Amino acid sequence: MIKDVIADMNVRMDKSVESLRKDYQKVRTGRASTSLLDEVKVDYYGSLGPLTNVATLAVPEARTITIQPWEAKMIPVIEKAILNSNLGLTPSNDGKMIRLNLPPLTEERRKDIVKQLKREAEEAKVALRNIRREAMDGLKKLEKDKQISEDDLKRAEKEVQDFTNSHTAKVDEVLAHKEKEVMEV
Structure with missing residues (x-):
């Protein structure tokens, strides 16, 4: 049961990160694509x-x-x-x-694009936190229904947080890569 909650959460978080990547592909960087x-x-x-x-x-x-x-x-x-x-x-x-x-981007336009990228990355992180919250709620419900022990709950919560941290790092990595691409002249 714990594995199901965590597997579902992991799939949804992967989709959030992949969605951000796809959104970033559509952002004009001065290089044709x-x-x-x-x-x-x-x-x-x-x-x-x-x-x-x-x-x-x-x-x-x-x-x-x-x-x-x-x-x-x-x-x-x-x-x-x-x-x-x-x-x-x-x-x-x-x-x-x-x-x-594609006309070359001005410095001001590049900075505006980076601001937009950061906003989208923050939205992706909010989505990750919402997914984490739903997974935590699911785990607490399992514990409340006496399907898992308190120790299992604590271990599962730590695992959920670890997955959340790794996906947040992936979002930061995607943002850093795209930001570098946009600021490149």
């Missing part, structure tokens, strides 16, 4: 779908993303979708391919 376009949806014959369903994305240079549509008539549709996505990027095309040039 196709993951910036993950949320862009394109109207393809009446249904909205991801950009990757209608084009090939590539990063030929550090500050450029190229989009090669499979059909030339999709170029204006893709450009419109990018402009409507509020990414702050202006597409340019040569009739066959769309290019997105």
Whole structure:
């Protein structure tokens, strides 16, 4: 029973850390990444779908993303979708391919991005603490229902805290890595 509570908690904490990583992939760092376009949806014959369903994305240079549509008539549709996505990027095309040039980030913008990253990391830590609290409540309920002893409860609580500490360290590690990437000129 203790193992079930801890295993569930561990899975949920892993998902929280992974969610933070995915959110950080979408943050613009001055370096081109196709993951910036993950949320862009394109109207393809009446249904909205991801950009990757209608084009090939590539990063030929550090500050450029190229989009090669499979059909030339999709170029204006893709450009419109990018402009409507509020990414702050202006597409340019040569009739066959769309290019997105990422402007270099100013120092002030980098600092704003780092503040946003820290806010998101703190939200992830709050999520971890909520998961820990739920696990602790579950363990206390087991003890109250006489399914585990007080000693087992104390050991399990220590294990829960250790898992929480390790996941909090992972969040700090992910933040530090992304912060370094953003501040890199």
